[in-house]
Amino acid sequence: MFNKFIYYNTKIINKMGEHLKIIEYPLILLFIVSGAIFLMSSNDLITIFLSIELQSYGLYILSTVYRNSELSTTGGLIYFLLGGLSSCFILLGTALLYANSGSTSLDSLYIITSISDIQSNDLWYSPNYISLSLVIFTVGFLFKISAAPFHFWSPDVYDAIPTIVTTFVALIAKVSILILLLQLVYYTNADITMNNWTFILLISSLFSLVIGTVVGLTQFRIKRLLAYSTISHVGFMLLALSISSIESIQALIFYLTQYIISNLNAFIILLAIGYSLYCYTSDNKEHDELLDKTNSPIQLITQLKGYFFINPVLALSLTITIFSFAGIPPLVGFFGKQMVLSAALDKGLYFITLIAILTSVIGGIYYLTIIKEMFFSKSDYKVNTLLGLNLRSELSELKLFKLKGNVYNNNVTGAIKSVEYNYKNIVLSSSISFIISILTLTILLFLFMNKEWLSMSTILVQLIFNS
Template identity: 65%
Template structure:
């Protein structure tokens, strides 16, 4: 479905004459993703009976875990595409806003700048096309079962992300960020290629199943009196997997390979950051899940194991993401360091590799993706909602690339509660979830990871995770303080207060009424408000319907361990 859609989008892009159809392409891409998720749900029924199905001669495999995360990636991507598939602001007139009248009457309004119909994101026709390339790479990576398909999938995903970062051609900052991402991403791909080359050289097979078998046999051989594989040492495979993991840790911005992400997140437009910060991580972590599970059999072999490097990376991510985050005053850099500290929690759950920790890992990855998505959409909505206000502070006047990233500094949100209380409350709920305050969804995720760590004897790492979680609350609560308790530096734009806007109400191409309305009739669009409402309610009300999520994570963990 995705590949057919890519071909049709490429063909239609080649033959179209108008360059302002981007919004329609985005809507087509959303339909494609929703249909793809339906296909994944139907194929999930086939996989629920056994341990999965091998595809294309073993290059890929479809299991319950891969299918569930395919659906998750499709749905998250469809929500992100909403940001460019609908205009961010709309005209709201009470007498024509009932459900019955919305379908009958149309409003014709020509002042497109206030509605933001001329925004940069609506001029880029290739945006949904590149997004579909990245999603295709991500779904391949989740399902990969061979060294060849690993590299092809990660490169398909990465090239799309590099292009996406530099898509805003008029933005110098975005081009710089995209080039940084491209050069350092190329370096990490070299590590992945070297790791896969060494794995092939040492094992003689590119199939991951074969490597898993050799690993478990060599572990038995190292300890048993009958040396089944006396010629083979597991150190080879550990070293190869360690080099491979360096490349992947680089791509998920885990410490100590995190240094590219704050700069890139901050430079590229916020709409693009939303996608780069979420989708790339989901696919790599799910690929890591099976790799760690099948190669970390330390039942017989007590020598060095490559998963120890993941524990070290987890420790460094927790510390660096928290301590360096304390000094940040730019909101997207702060979110980048927040991501690094959350990656520390995810890696901790992954490294432990018990039923409880894998359950915690799956649950944490899902809830963090949803919370992060909500935080970015709220950030974008705040930028769109401030059209009615001016801020004469010199600090804000000197900001570069204000059209693509309207909110860049934390201080830009001072007193926002007095401008839009509901949006400010949604932001507060999401941030409290990041901190891990009960009864929000983030608390249960952290509690599950810490519980699994303590059960398996990782007391030191659990203590570090608790301490860093408490310290990180400082920079999160600083945002809350500025939003709710500081005085707003925004003033209503005097030009807009007195402005009268004119529009026509049309029914069946016949003029019904000429309207005059004020700028305060222009509000955030339904696509943004409904999306934020649903995501915030999921975060807030998780405690009332926890069973479905927890059962899903538990069943997937049990399937992995029983296969």
């Protein structure tokens, strides 16, 4: 499908992957995934804290593993310092919950908060103190998923760290923590706490919807724009989480699933576009002066000018994903927002539902800006005719030179000792093509398989509420 687009992995492009050869890299990913799995399956406050730290430390290290990049190191340091602050809130909330309930188990917390037929004066603990402890505990997690008003670190970190690392920060951290918050809402689903601590989720949802949309309108750097887009999506998920009904939990699981698919596809496409543009030169001096172009090749929205005329298929895939972000029917993003808003209306939350609809409409403006640049702007790129000379000069200096891409040369058998430059031979690797194709088709053709997905989310909700 994308057969016209695989890149030559020359010495210059190979600098992009020199840090990926560090032996610690798979171990870091293992720490992150293990921490996420432990966090989603934890049933004890101490285990929750250890799991979130295991996941967070892996993300901190991964953000700074590109040691030759000053921008990446700065972003990783900001992420570490502010992530440590959020961990302090989590630890403080854990200590207060233990002091007021006498247990660190979520099962014990469920039993304690379910005692509704006893007057508060006769209880040996204070329900208000438990609610306050839960609020402090939740603030730490809202900080880590960059929910407003605890979002201020997110755009700077997203923009500074390499794009491939941004994908992990945007997906793994948020998915695991939102699943944990879902468990916490379930275990504290009692009147004495329900009207208190979960109110912070509703307030954070409102702030996230407004800030993520309004501030996103002023962005011209694409990863900062995606950061504010993520904040807006977190607002929808927190809205579903704060309602705490079977319909809202079903909407949350579905929204979280489509969020993973859409964001993963968007970041992979950005990486593919960045690598492909290595074969082109731009007359725009602003593009040449960008920092850390090796690890984050696409930083500005203007870098996508006229990209449709360079590779129409990748441009269309990114367009479909962006339309899903905006909630355009019949794409998968539309059904996610529809389910959340329907659950909110059933609970009588008319004001925040109106705000969510307005922010979705306004948010479409900055999504359309990206599409306008790709389809209706004249491209600044020209084919780099000097690339062939660079390839031959570099090959003459290297005894062992390996290409990670596919090189087509019918006249050569055995080892390749020279490369004849032809930018038409540059295509995208089959694995990346397959991933982008599957994710794009899932977003586009969801209309024909939504019943199956909704049935799956219904089964998951029943398992959660009947467990």
